[in-house]
Amino acid sequence: MIATSHKGAGASFTSKRLADAVGAILVPTDRSVISFGRDIFRHRSDLYHIQFEYRTFGGVARSLTILPLLTAVLSSLGPVVVTLHGLVTEASLRERHFKRLVHTAFRYSLRATGCFATAFVVHSEEMRKTAEGDYGLHHVSVIPLGSDPPPSGAGARPATHRVVFFGFIRPEKGLNHLLRAIGQLRGAVPDIQLTIAGSVVRSRERGYLLGLQEQVQAEGLTKHVTFLTKFLSDGEIAELMRDAAVLALPYTDRFVEVSAIVHHLAGFGVPLVCSKTPRFSELEDGVECLKATPEPDALARGILRILTEPALASSLSQGLLRRSKLDSWDHVAARHRDLYRELMRAWSPHHASAV
Template structure:
């Protein structure tokens, strides 16, 4: 059986997912050259990687690209096409030419997150149309499945739940380069990582830090990633000197070092679906504090990955930070669970096997 996977972004997710599926069946992956060329060696060798001159949304060369892509699909003759994100525009026009090959589409976010200006650049009708053109859908949690069923005219047996696979490549990079954590000096390091938009809850982390100013003087918070400038909350900070703010794109080796050095990874989101950051932290065996939004609480609690607090509650967030800061034993317990989860039930190979089973079910039902 052969599956052809398509995606224009989501590099870390795609590397894990495609490499995992390739352990169970033939995988052809078509992605933009400009985003993936430097990552080619990160894929499992079993992935048949095609780097395409994939235009941006507003390029007039998109019709020619769709023609070339359709030729590739007809040449490869896959049993199934899986679009790994519905954040597309032009692919909607090509879907009718791919029939009768079954089309599966993954929906990462049923609703756009508050403040996510990057995703908002896409016309709202585009992801909606791709969902409606797809015979089957994949989501990363039972709660998201219910949201999809409530919103779209899809039968329950055409919406499949797969876990977001662990993101292992940064931990593997750290191991290959023999990177080591910063020497222990009594500091408790907390990391908020990723695209910093309104829904990421930075304001509540800043308020929590202010609460902890006098009771946890050894706390240091790193905010790393592009997006909103964290300094807009400077007036709320208990001690601005306790912050390491890196408001920019973070290179791979720096990502690896950040996760090696941190003691606690926080996801104080006010709204979410799931999170790649959670799956990255687990690969480093780091305990997390998450808010009970989307699939975060339902992932962290049953797997013993860390602590869960209510969204928007700085006092509860501060209490959780202090609890983990005061107990190295508890941090180690959660961290051990996280690493076992990342390399076991949530590993790319295990999730890939579940995806392969979904593919066979879809093809068998056609």
């Protein structure tokens, strides 16, 4: 399995979990071309699986160039599966310079990759529709991201009014809107608390974090907001989730993806407020989450409903717990193995029993 190991890429975590679950050799892309190529050909395999995110091989342009070339080379050795962790559309690039050029570059790269790839994997129906309709790809399978098993006591309602954001701290996460929502809720919920937990990976995003901290000061939220700006251990994440009454993910971007954070935390059963964006299209509104436009008023209404309606909070919690069981890493690994077997049987009878 070929994937980035960069801590700033969400796919690095999920790729490692999948590789462990299916028993695959993981070859990281974060090295020189010579070292990477040596590792690829040293581990001759019956099937090759590339985990592709926007910067899998370094910068975006470099990654879009290497992906079809690598797929072409590997296709002479065995079946090649390419998992797409995200897709761009013109809507998702609406605030970027040269958006049509960037969109065209992605389409040409993935279409060229499709000439050599045996199959593609995406994580939601929305992604499949975009891959087939916008990008013209074929042989696209939908396999969800995996989820960890629920810990003991998952779904218990804490005696707090703590809202938690967890993930990389970036402008497209909508945290400025979430801070304003917390400010609006101080009157109705005087003891409301917000914990913003995560880290800044790219140096150019540090200014965004500083801006959030200045916003907290300017809007008088210092008693209500705590920042945990670091990589959290599994134990620290568990402690954070046990104390959370609401998980808030108010993303503003329009990239066609799914949220690895949702799958990672679903097993804790913390009721979720998320934005009405493609990233959360796999979740059923009112069953697994409350969806809101990423604006302060709408976010505040969603958070207040969860804090003041115990039956709703319990229902949303149970919805996420069900998803964590249906999308467990064991189930996800089994679906990948089934796909691998199917592709290897079609490739050559000699490989039929390899996985």
